[in-house]
Amino acid sequence: MSHPGATATDKHKVVIIGSGFGGLNAAQKLKHADVDIKLIAKTTHHLFQPLLYQVATGIISEGEIAPPTRLILRKQDNAQVLLGEVTHIDLANKTVDSLLLGHTYRTPYDTLIVAAGAGQSYFGNDHFAEWAPGMKTIDDALELRGRILGAFEQAERSSDPERRAKLLTFVVVGAGPTGVEMAGQIAELADQTLKGSFRHIDTTKARVILLDAAPAVLPPMGEKLGLKAKARLEKMGVEIQLGAMVTDVDRNGITVKETDGTLRRIESATKVWSAGVQASPLGRELANQSDAEIDRAGRVKVLPDLTIPGHPNVFVVGDMAFVDGVPGMAQGAIQGAKYAANIIKAELKGADPSTREPFKYFDKGSMATVSRFSAVAKVGKIEFGGFIAWLAWLLLHLVYLVGFKTKIATLLSWTTTFLGSHRGQLTITEQQAYARTRIEQLQEIAASVDEEKAS
Amino acid sequence: MSHPGATATDKHKVVIIGSGFGGLNAAQKLKHADVDIKLIAKTTHHLFQPLLYQVATGIISEGEIAPPTRLILRKQDNAQVLLGEVTHIDLANKTVDSLLLGHTYRTPYDTLIVAAGAGQSYFGNDHFAEWAPGMKTIDDALELRGRILGAFEQAERSSDPERRAKLLTFVVVGAGPTGVEMAGQIAELADQTLKGSFRHIDTTKARVILLDAAPAVLPPMGEKLGLKAKARLEKMGVEIQLGAMVTDVDRNGITVKETDGTLRRIESATKVWSAGVQASPLGRELANQSDAEIDRAGRVKVLPDLTIPGHPNVFVVGDMAFVDGVPGMAQGAIQGAKYAANIIKAELKGADPSTREPFKYFDKGSMATVSRFSAVAKVGKIEFGGFIAWLAWLLLHLVYLVGFKTKIATLLSWTTTFLGSHRGQLTITEQQAYARTRIEQLQEIAASVDEEKAS
Numbered sequence: 001m002s003h004p005g006a007t008a009t010d011k012h013k014v015v016i017i018g019s020g021f022g023g024l025n026a027a028q029k030l031k032h033a034d035v036d037i038k039l040i041a042k043t044t045h046h047l048f049q050p051l052l053y054q055v056a057t058g059i060i061s062e063g064e065i066a067p068p069t070r071l072i073l074r075k076q077d078n079a080q081v082l083l084g085e086v087t088h089i090d091l092a093n094k095t096v097d098s099l100l101l102g103h104t105y106r107t108p109y110d111t112l113i114v115a116a117g118a119g120q121s122y123f124g125n126d127h128f129a130e131w132a133p134g135m136k137t138i139d140d141a142l143e144l145r146g147r148i149l150g151a152f153e154q155a156e157r158s159s160d161p162e163r164r165a166k167l168l169t170f171v172v173v174g175a176g177p178t179g180v181e182m183a184g185q186i187a188e189l190a191d192q193t194l195k196g197s198f199r200h201i202d203t204t205k206a207r208v209i210l211l212d213a214a215p216a217v218l219p220p221m222g223e224k225l226g227l228k229a230k231a232r233l234e235k236m237g238v239e240i241q242l243g244a245m246v247t248d249v250d251r252n253g254i255t256v257k258e259t260d261g262t263l264r265r266i267e268s269a270t271k272v273w274s275a276g277v278q279a280s281p282l283g284r285e286l287a288n289q290s291d292a293e294i295d296r297a298g299r300v301k302v303l304p305d306l307t308i309p310g311h312p313n314v315f316v317v318g319d320m321a322f323v324d325g326v327p328g329m330a331q332g333a334i335q336g337a338k339y340a341a342n343i344i345k346a347e348l349k350g351a352d353p354s355t356r357e358p359f360k361y362f363d364k365g366s367m368a369t370v371s372r373f374s375a376v377a378k379v380g381k382i383e384f385g386g387f388i389a390w391l392a393w394l395l396l397h398l399v400y401l402v403g404f405k406t407k408i409a410t411l412l413s414w415t416t417t418f419l420g421s422h423r424g425q426l427t428i429t430e431q432q433a434y435a436r437t438r439i440e441q442l443q444e445i446a447a448s449v450d451e452e453k454a455s
Numbered sequence: 456m457s458h459p460g461a462t463a464t465d466k467h468k469v470v471i472i473g474s475g476f477g478g479l480n481a482a483q484k485l486k487h488a489d490v491d492i493k494l495i496a497k498t499t500h501h502l503f504q505p506l507l508y509q510v511a512t513g514i515i516s517e518g519e520i521a522p523p524t525r526l527i528l529r530k531q532d533n534a535q536v537l538l539g540e541v542t543h544i545d546l547a548n549k550t551v552d553s554l555l556l557g558h559t560y561r562t563p564y565d566t567l568i569v570a571a572g573a574g575q576s577y578f579g580n581d582h583f584a585e586w587a588p589g590m591k592t593i594d595d596a597l598e599l600r601g602r603i604l605g606a607f608e609q610a611e612r613s614s615d616p617e618r619r620a621k622l623l624t625f626v627v628v629g630a631g632p633t634g635v636e637m638a639g640q641i642a643e644l645a646d647q648t649l650k651g652s653f654r655h656i657d658t659t660k661a662r663v664i665l666l667d668a669a670p671a672v673l674p675p676m677g678e679k680l681g682l683k684a685k686a687r688l689e690k691m692g693v694e695i696q697l698g699a700m701v702t703d704v705d706r707n708g709i710t711v712k713e714t715d716g717t718l719r720r721i722e723s724a725t726k727v728w729s730a731g732v733q734a735s736p737l738g739r740e741l742a743n744q745s746d747a748e749i750d751r752a753g754r755v756k757v758l759p760d761l762t763i764p765g766h767p768n769v770f771v772v773g774d775m776a777f778v779d780g781v782p783g784m785a786q787g788a789i790q791g792a793k794y795a796a797n798i799i800k801a802e803l804k805g806a807d808p809s810t811r812e813p814f815k816y817f818d819k820g821s822m823a824t825v826s827r828f829s830a831v832a833k834v835g836k837i838e839f840g841g842f843i844a845w846l847a848w849l850l851l852h853l854v855y856l857v858g859f860k861t862k863i864a865t866l867l868s869w870t871t872t873f874l875g876s877h878r879g880q881l882t883i884t885e886q887q888a889y890a891r892t893r894i895e896q897l898q899e900i901a902a903s904v905d906e907e908k909a910s
Contacts, residue, residue, distance in 0.1 A: 043883070044604065044608060044881075044882075044883050045881075045882050045883070058518070061516035061517075061518055061879075061880060062516075062880075062882040062884070063513070063516055063879045063880035063881065063882050064879065066882040067879075067881070067882075068604075068652070068881045068882075070652040070653065071648075071649075071652050071881070073652075074651055074652040075651075080611075080654040080655075081652075082611065082612055083608040083609075083611075083612070084612065100608070100609065100612055101609065103612070103613075105612055138882060138884055139884050142884060149499065149523075153499060153538040153555070154538075154555065154556060156535075156537065156538075157537055157538070157539065157555055157558070157560055158558075193526075194526075196529055196530075197523070197525040197526050197528075197529040197536075198525065199535040200535075403877075403879075405867065405868075405871040405877055405879055406879060408867060409864060409867055409868070409879060412860065412863060412864055412867065413860075413864070416860040420860075422858075422860055424516075424518045424519065424522075424858075424860055424861060424864060425516060425517075425518035426499075426500075426518065426522070426523050426526070427499075427500050427517040427518050427521040427522075427523075427593060428498070428499050428500070429517070429593055429594050429597060
C-alpha cells in the first residue's frame with residue numbers, strides 16, 4: 001500500500017465518510033501519516049451526540065456540541081474537510097460520489113473509511129417520524145425543543161380541557177439512555193424551569209410518559225441499574241410503561257399494545273422517538289458491490305479487521321458496522337477508527353495486510369444521567385448510581401467536549417441549570433413554529449374564536 | 456380610568472402587543488399597578504436586537520439574546536404572556552384578535568399598548584428578500600449564518616474560478632449600524648476565524664462590500680464618526696461603495712446605479728439587507744379605524760402623548776410610532792413604554808387624562824461597533840471612537856443583556872472571540888442548508904461531475 005517517494009500529488013488517498021466520532025477520530029489518528037485525507041460529511045459540524053438531549057431541552061446551545069469539523073482539523077494539513085452527502089460508492093473504480101446543492105463531486109480513494117453512522121429507525125413505520133421526531137441531529141433537537149415548549153404555549157391559550165391535557169402529555173418512546181435522559185429532562189423542564197411562568201396552566205401537572213416494548217429500563221445496563229433509574233424517574237413523576245409496544249403514532253397521540261395483546265390509546269401532542277436505529281443506507285451500497293452482508297438494522301457485518309470481504313482497503317466503523325459485542329456508542333466508533341488508522345499507518349510503512357490483528361473492543365463502561373445529581377454507571381463488573389455516578393458522568397463528558405471555551409461554557413450552563421434550574425437556550429425559531437403549524441393546523445377546526453376572560 | 460374596589464376579575468385590562476423593548480418594558484413598568492396585563496407576541500422570546508449580528512456571525516448563541524419573555528416576567532403576577540400573531544384590532548369594541556396555529560383568540564382591553572415593531576423594508580421590491588435576507592429576527596440571523604458559512608463550503612468544492620469568486624463575495628446593503636457591524640464581522644470571520652481551515656480557498660481573499668445609496672457611513676452619527684468608521688472598515692479590507700443605489704437583487708448578485716446614473720453589476724452569492732425598515736402592518740390597522748396617519752415607513756403619527764386621535768387609551772410606542780426627533784432605537788421604545796405605563800398608573804389613581812404631559816425623548820446617545828476593539832459613540836455633543844468607545848459599547852450591552860448567567864456567557868463568548876478570534880456558534884442547521892439548496896439548486900446546471908484531484 002505504501003508509495004515510496006510519494007510526492008504531494010500522489011500521496012496515498014484516504015477518504016473518510018462521516019464527521020461523527022468514527023470519522024473525526026480516524027482523521028485525527030492519521031495526523032502524522034504521509035497521506036492525503038478527504039473527510040466528506042453531510043453536515044459542517046462534528047456532533048457530540050451524547051448531549052443532544054440537552055440542546056432539545058434548552059440546557060446548552062447547539063454550538064457547544066456541534067463545532068465545525070474543519071475548525072477541529074484546521075491545523076492538520078494532510079486533511080481536507082468537504083461538505084456533501086455521499087450518494088454512491090464505486091468499489092471497483094475506488095471513487096466516492098457526493099452531492100452538494102445539485103452538484104455531484106467524484107473523489108478517488110486508495111483507502112476508504114465509511115463512518116456514516118445511523119439514523120432513527122421506526123421499524124418500517126416511517127410515517128411515525130412526522131409525529132414523533134427522533135433524536136439524531138441538531139435539527140431533531142431544535143425541532144423537539146420547539147414542539148415541547150410550543151405545546152406549553154398552546155396549552156396556556158387553550159380553553160378546552162381535553163386539548164389542554166393532550167398538549168400537556170409528553171410521550172418518550174424507547175427507554176434507552178437517550179429516552180431516559182429526555183424523559184428526565186422534560187420532567188425537570190416542566191417541574192422547575194417553566195414552573196410559575198404560565199397563568200392558566202400548571203406546568204408541574206404535565207404528564208411525562210416513558211414507554212418501551214422491553215420489560216426493563218436501560219436493558220444494557222443490567223437489572224440493578226435499570227431498576228435504580230426507573231425508581232429515580234418515578235420519583236420525578238415520570239410514568240414508566242414497560243412491555244408496551246407502539247402500534248401507531250398520529251398527530252393526536254399514540255397507540256400501544258400491551259403484553260396481553262390489548263390496545264391502549266394515549267392522547268399526546270408531543271412525542272419523542274428514541275426506540276431504534278437504522279444504519280446509513282451506504283451499508284447496502286457496500287453490500288450490493290461485495291460479499292458483505294447487512295443485518296436488520298442495516299449494519300455491515302464486517303470482517304475481524306473491520307473491512308468488507310474482498311476489499312481490505314474499505315473499513316466500516318461506528319454505528320454502521322456490526323461487530324459482535326461492540327455497542328453502538330461513541331467508544332465503539334472511536335476505537336474502530338483508531339484501529340483502522342493504525343493499520344493504514346502500519347501498511348504504509350510496509351506491514352503485510354495478511355498479518356492484521358483482529359479488532360478488539362475495550363469496554364470502558366457506559367453511563368446515563370437520569371436527572372440532575374443522579375446517574376447510573378457500569379464499568380466492567382462495577383455498577384454504581386446516584387450522585388457519584390452523576391459527578392463521574394459530568395466530568396467525563398466535560399473532558400470529551402471539544403474545545404476549552406466549550407468546556408467552560410458548558411460547565412457554566414450546567415451550573416446554572418443544575419444548581420438553579422435556569423436554562424439559557426429556550427429560544428424557538430420559526431423553523432419549529434412552522435413545524436408546529438404544519439402539524440397543528442391539520443388538527444384545528446376552522447378558526448373558531450375564544451372569548452378570552454381577564455384572569 | 457380607575458376602578459374603585461376592583462376585584463380580581465374586573466381589574467383594568469392592559470393588552471400589550473409585542474415582546475420587544477417597548478412591549479417588555481411597558482409590562483415591567485406596570486409591575487406594581489393594579490391591572491391585568493396580557494402581553495401578546497408572535498415569538499416566545501424577547502429579542503435583544505442590537506446583538507443579532509453576533510448570532511449571524513457565530514459569536515453568541517440565540518439563547519443569549521432571545522430569552523423567553525414569560526421567564527423574564529415569571530414573577531410579575533399581574534402579567535400573562537400569550538403566544539400569537541395579532542391579526543386584527545377592533546378600536547370600537549376594544550378587542551384584539553390573535554392567531555395561534557389556526558386558532559383565533561379575542562382579547563378585550565381597556566388600555567392598549569401597540570409595540571409590534573418594524574420589519575425590513577425593501578422599498579417596494581419585496582422579491583429582493585429571497586436573495587438578500589434582512590436582519591430582524593433570530594431566524595434571519597440563523598439563515599444568514601448558514602448562507603455565509605455555506606458560501607465558503609461551496610467555494611471550497613467548486614473548481615470554477617468564476618463561481619468561486621461569486622461565492623467569496625459578500626455584499627451588505629445599508630451602511631447603518633447593523634450594516635457596518637455585519638460587514639465588519641463577516642470580514643473578521645473570513646480573515647481570522649475561518650483562516651487556514653480550508654484547503655482550496657483562502658478565506659482572507661474573500662471580498663466584503665458595504666454599499667449604500669447615501670453618501671456617508673452611519674449618517675446619524677455625523678460626518679466625523681462616519682469617516683472614522685469608514686476608515687476603520689477599509690483598514691479591515693471592507694470595500695465601501697457609497698452613492699450606490701440598489702436597482703436589482705437576484706440569486707447571482709446585485710445591480711447598483713451610480714450617482715451618475717450608470718448601472719454596475721456585482722456578482723455575489725451572499726447578500727445581506729439592512730437598508731430600511733417598515734413598521735408592522737398593525738399601524739395601518741389603527742389608521743383605518745381612526746384619524747391617525749401613517750408615514751411612508753408605515754409608522755403611526757402619534758399625538759404628543761403617544762396615543763392616536765380619539766383613542767386616549769391606545770398607545771403606540773417604539774419603531775411603530777413616528778415621533779419627531781425620536782430615532783428607531785431601543786431607547787426610543789423603552790422611554791415610550793415607560794411614559795405610557797406612567798400615564799396608565801397615574802390615571803388609575805385618578806389623574807385627569809386631559810392633563811397629560813407630552814412625551815419627551817432623552818437622547819442617551821448612540822454607538823456602533825466596527826470591529827473588535829473599535830467602535831464609535833455619540834453622546835450629545837460628545838463624539839468619540841476607537842478602543843474607549845468599544846469598551847463603553849461592550850460594558851453598556853453587557854449591562855442591558857437580560858440575566859446574570861447570560862451576561863457571564865456572553866462575556867465568555869466575547870473574550871474568546873475578541874482576544875482569540877474563536878467563535879463558539881458556527882453551527883448550521885438543515886433549515887439553512889435547505890434555504891441554500893432552494894436558492895442554489897436553481898442556479899446549478901443539471902448535476903455535472905467534477906473529477907476531484909488529490910491536493
